[in-house]
Amino acid sequence: MLPEEGVNAVRVVVGMLVRGEYEELETLTEARRLTAAEIAAAVRRHGRDLISPPDEAFRELGGVAVPREQADERAFHVDFPLWTAQDGLSDLTLGLTVAEVMDGVWTVELDGVHAP
Template sequence: MNIDKHLEIEIIELIDALVKGDHAKISERNWYGRLNKEHVESKLSEYGNTLILPPNSFLEKIDTYNYSDGSGMAIDVPLWTQEEGMSDLTISLELLYKESKPALQMTDLRIL
């Protein structure tokens, strides 16, 4: 995993917002990306288990893929549930390097 501390913190904040159902924060921080509130709520409801914050060691489970053109990276982050621990739910994120600062956004929420 090759992500810096600021990105780690932002990923943790995004997961915390998902756990709390804080869609206002997700929208405010422009984390929805290709998704929207309805899609996220639908996927989580369909899955049926209760999201929880992951253990600190979850960072070791993150997969990153750098774009060959240097414009950013794709990041797959497993999610945890109360019922399962590490679950089959994964959020796919994209980090795009913009002129002022990198921009993180969700690209998919899926069941593996």
């Protein structure tokens, strides 16, 4: 299970994505994998309007542990289901990696918005 701090990082990112704060997401993630333009294009490509998921969506949020270069870092890959105005719970998924780089300090990398 993802630690509470990691869940909070996912919650922040999903909120920014829903609000269309792509520039801010690029800044938060230091554009490690996706730029603001790439994030916006991924959302537009699916042609649906993202909405905030219910709080329950963040409970019991799991993640897959991923190896890091620094032995003292913890990192998890998360596939978070997105919600849309058209579908409610949709088939869109936000892929991201959250990592604790220092005690209590978490970073985020976006992998993309995907549909099956």
